[in-house]
Amino acid sequence: MIDDETRYRAVHSRDARFDGVFFTAVRTTGIYCRPSCPAVTPKRVNCTFYPTAAAAQGAGFRACRRCRPDSVPGSPEWNHRADLVGRAMRLIGDGIVDREGVAGLADRLGYSSRQLQRQLTAELGAGPLALARAQRAQTARLLLQTTELPVTEVAFAAGFASVRQFNDTVREVYDRTPSGLRGERVPRAAAPAAAGTLSLRLAYRGALDSEHLIDFLALRAVPGVEEVVPGNRPGVRTYRRTLALPYGHGVAEVDGLGPGDEPQRGWLDCRLTLADLRDLTTAVHRLRALFDLDADPDAVDARLGAHPALAAQVAARPGLRSPGHVDPHELAVRAVLGQQITVTAARTLAGRLAAKYGAALPAPSGGLRLLFPSSAALAAADPEDLAMPGARRRALLGLCAALAEGAVRLDGGVDREAAAADLLALPGIGPWTVGYLRMRGLGDPDVFLPSDIGVRDGLRRLGLPGDAKSAAEAANGWAPWRSYAVHRLWTAAGTPVPTPAPAPEETA
Template identity: 60%
Template sequence: MLDDELCYRAVGSRDSRFDGIFYSGVTSTGIYCRPSCPARTPKRENIRFYRSAAEAQSAGFRACRRCRPDTTPGSPEWNVRADVTARAMRLIADGVVDREGVHGLADRLGYSERQLHRSLVDEVGAGPLRLARSQRSHTARTLLETTTLPITEIAFAAGFASVRQFNDTMREVYGSTPTALRTRAAKVAGKSRTGGRAEDIAVCQGPAGTVQLRLAHRRPADILGLLQFLAVRAVPGVEEVVGTTYRRSVSLPHGPAVVELTPATGWVHAVIRLTDPRDLTAAVARCRRVFDLDADPGAVDAVLGSDPALRPLVEATPGTLLPGTVDGHELAIRGVLGQQVSVAAARTIAGRLVVAHGKPLDAPVGTVTHTFPHVDELASVDPATFPMPRSRQRTLHEVAARLADGRVRLDPGADRDAAERELQEIPGIGPWTSSYVRMRALGDPDVFLPTDLGVKHGMQALGLEPAPNAVAEHSQRWRPWRSYALMHVWAAATNASAT
């Protein structure tokens, strides 16, 4: 539950740490804002607080044109929690309601539509349709401001059932027609090119065929450290890191895409080349997951920094992030490839799989030429053709088969405990692989790998007992952020080997 007095103090101090955690509606103006909105702080009697943008919209407020509350980072709560509400929020962010409806969302979660609606209203103040509608309006606004697509095409690409519904929603949420939003964005972009402040623009104009936008995150955030982690593991043909830009292919519901992510101050510049504009919502959600952009690094550092062993690392590298993935199936396959081999060897094997079974892109970008092989393809081929020992050939084939037929689920709404249990039922999958997949594919912030060789070396570098039982016991003080602690421990091992 929101503490109104705490929320009002956050609004009064314009504290950006609360952006995306709650929203404030001002009754005297009829608008809702993010806590860090630079506008004059409203009187206490004129302000109301809401748990989601959708709840504020349901109460009759429209989005502030100055602070753009729809572009805030997502609530970190949905990354931490593993209950049905959190799983539903992750699936809604991925666009499942737009593609499959509320029935499809409820079916994925194993709940009735009524149970799911009640849970979401109780937790975030809005049901799945209202939450999806709020997200739809943000997608539409992004397309209006960053592409030259006809407005009618944008309406359906964003997931609206009719142009009339689209127009009504945009007027309700933003207090403007779609045409007016596009015109205003063009004027602002022109102002930035003639000396205005470009950082005040939440989204940027892009060339035809691409969408460019800014993905907000909380500070501090060690995105450069995350880039280094991804660069070492980049699969040839699928990923590359050039300077400070991470580029990769992504398989989306309506076709492949190529995304480019480049860190800036307070946000990440994203360039998304889509086959179909209907995939924008899913593409943005997956970009945010791979860079952990909805995390609350301050909360993580406060816990990890309280341990004297980790404090020097936290102080040296504040805002360590957890590298995610754009596709849980891909991460599971790569987890098997990485068993009992070095990171470099796993990368080489993955590159060979891409050449043999990946789908070539119609328009390669840089060295990104293919999408990662789909599990359906890997499940249909002779496992003897996989470039690895026979036992891992069988494991890889079985993992692909169970992912393809749905016996193992690794989508954003998957139950983390069930997924780990189902993975360990596969011959050749042990606690290390299943935990690694749980951490990166499902974004679990509280995973640790006590038997990992890198953890052993990292614990020794920190002056701690490296035996697995001792490691597991010591890691309890890092809960619920053991996945982030693992990144620090691995970094300690890397630093020790370099000296």
């Protein structure tokens, strides 16, 4: 927790590390800004601080046109908080309120709508509708300033129920009409986008080790579903994949940083091709989770870099992230496929299943032609198509059936401890698989894998004991960022390949 005096010092020094953590509203101007806004620093007496943009908007402030506070990274709190507010924010970010309403959000969280409204308002200064409304406004601005869509289509693509509601919200938040907002486009250099493709920037704070991210994803890229290709600038690599989204499919491209780019540049270039533009908010949210863009790398690196064994690596490679995933169900399947085999073999097996049971895109996009199979499709798969030992085959089919039926939930709003218990109750699912799923599928930043061979090899290379008990003890000092320590150890081992040590519950 930080107090208002600390917040004001961050504003006075234009500290970008706090962008998205809080917002500064200035009473004399009626606007709210991000902490790093380049405008003249307001007097302390005129400043009020809000935890969310929605709270500032609800208090009657409009967004600054200069610093665009609605485009900042999300607060890192929503990554690691496991309480109601953290779970709710993850679901709101995924667009649940737009698709299912507040009642649907409350039902997923196991609370009444009234309880949810009360808790979010008490802590964030805004309820679920206001938070979703702020998100819709940001999506509307993005569409107005990056596409030629008619204003009416923008309104419904952004999630508004009516054009009137859309017009009123845009005027209130930006003090502009939609057409006026469209006229304020800011020309910028970006990779060329094909017709029907949205070009946008994914903001992040602090340093970003994009080489680690691209290497990690390239090693696991499922043929037909994912690929890493040369980018549009020399030395840049682009990660591409298909997306199964609530209203349709999509194809996403995210460029890594190039040789001349600063790790603290602040954004990654992204292009999205969507069958239905209503999926824009969800697609962006899931890509941000995949690349861990809402993390606070300064806090992570400060904790891990204080350990003598990791200090040199942290100094050499700042901003190393813990990659998430765009679909926890897909990740669950791939985690079971990878039990006790190499990552290359698991990728090949996943590619075969995708070719057999995945839905084909209407038209191929480069090397992308498939959506990864749904849990329901794999639950009904012919066992003969699963080229793996019988125990693992039964584990995979049981997991897919549980996911398809809803007996096991894996989404941003699930209680992580409850999800872990449900997974462990399934045959053939053990601690390593559950830990890997929590780390990547549920975005838990504090997971350690003491039985993982790569983790233990990394510890030994850093001069630490490599047995599971010693590994777990060593990791205690890295909390609450042990997931990042796992990636540091995989890197120290010379390979980012996770390999679980044999365990009865995962091989039986």
